[in-house]
Amino acid sequence: MVEVAIVMGSDSDLNVMRAAGDFLREMGVEYEYNIISAHREPDIFFAWARDLKKRGIKTVIAGAGKAAHLPGMCAALTPLPVIGVPIKTSDLGGVDSLYSIVQMPGGIPVATVAINGAKNAGILATKILALSNEELFDKLEKFSDGMAKEVEAKDKRLKDVGVDTFLKG
Structure with a gap:
C-alpha cells in the first residue's frame, strides 16, 4: 500500500524530487509521484489533497519553486504530516521558495528541508513512518x-x- 505521496507542481521539479523516491525505495517504503499544480488546476489539487488519508497515505512530500504554495496548501487541506522541499530557482536561488514554505501561519505547519533537499525529505518521511514500524526503524538505524x-x-x-x-x- 502506498504510504507516501510525493507531489510537485511541475515536471521540471522531478529531477530534484526523485531523490525522495529513491530513498523511500531503498527503505522499502511504497510511494507515488504526482504532478499537480495548485495554481493551474486548483479543483483537481483540492480533491487530490482531501482524498489522501482515504487512500492510505500517511505522509506527503511536496516540492515547489518560486511562489511555492503547494506544500502549504497541502498542509491546509489535510491533517497529515507535510514535508516541504523548496526547489532552487534561477532568479533567487530557491530562497524565495524556502521562505514561502517555511513561513506558514500558526496551526498549519510544514516541516521544511533544505533547498533541493528531497533526499532529506525522504529520510524524514521514513522516520515518521518508523514510529509505528519496527522493521523500518531498524533499516534507519542501519542507514x-x-x-x-x-x-x-x-x-x-x-x-x-x-x-x-x-x-x-
Whole structure:
C-alpha cells in the first residue's frame, strides 16, 4: 500500500524530487509521484489533497519553486504530516521558495528541508513512518550506522595519506 505521496507542481521539479523516491525505495517504503499544480488546476489539487488519508497515505512530500504554495496548501487541506522541499530557482536561488514554505501561519505547519533537499525529505518521511514500524526503524538505524562508518573511513584515510593526497582523490 502506498504510504507516501510525493507531489510537485511541475515536471521540471522531478529531477530534484526523485531523490525522495529513491530513498523511500531503498527503505522499502511504497510511494507515488504526482504532478499537480495548485495554481493551474486548483479543483483537481483540492480533491487530490482531501482524498489522501482515504487512500492510505500517511505522509506527503511536496516540492515547489518560486511562489511555492503547494506544500502549504497541502498542509491546509489535510491533517497529515507535510514535508516541504523548496526547489532552487534561477532568479533567487530557491530562497524565495524556502521562505514561502517555511513561513506558514500558526496551526498549519510544514516541516521544511533544505533547498533541493528531497533526499532529506525522504529520510524524514521514513522516520515518521518508523514510529509505528519496527522493521523500518531498524533499516534507519542501519542507514545511520553506514553513514557513521563512511565518516570513520574518510578520517582514517586522511590520517593515512595526508591532506594533499586525500584531496586529489
